[in-house]
Amino acid sequence: MKNIKRYLLIGMALLIAGAASAQNFRFVGADVCKGCHNKPEKGAQYDHWANAPHSQALKTLSGEKAIEYGKQNGIASPATDDKCLKCHSTYHAAPANLRNGITADEGISCEGCHGPGSSYRGPAIMRNRNVAVRQGLILQTEELCTKCHNSEAPFYQGFDFKSAFEKTTHPDPTR
DSSP states (O other): HHHHHHHHHHHHHHHHHHHHHOOOOOOOOOHHHHHHHSSGGTOHHHHHHHGGGGHHHHHHHTTTTHHEEEEEEHHHGGGGOHHHHHHHHHHSSSOOOOSSOOOOSSSSOOHHHHHTTTTSSSHHHHHHHHHHTTTTOOOHHHHTTTSSSSSTTTOOOOOOOOHHHHOOOOTTTTO
């Protein structure tokens, strides 16, 4: 009987310790990423994103085409509709309690594709891809992209992961 109680106590302690150390990766926002990822020696990755369609995704919901689509489908404003926002805004797709530094106007931000950066953003962690992945860095896959780029999207015209990846990639010349 004593052994059973002892094992139960050890089991409970491990369970509590595991829950206490569980990581909720938080979004830090594109401005935090910009600090390191806009340096010329890193390939000016932030500028690449800022001048690409993902950064402007939220703005497209206020465009003429989106507004007309909304009228035809009973959506008062695509720019405020959760069904639209989940793919046009990293902020709106993120759980509210994890949105630390991200802003609502970022469109599909760095963290929309790379995951919440709170735990992998440090240079020491970013130097080791495996460690960064364990700390929440997401690697781009077709599965990730097709969560939004799929036939449920109203203006979907097919999706070729390889060519889309080539257009959106922003390599780090130091790697």
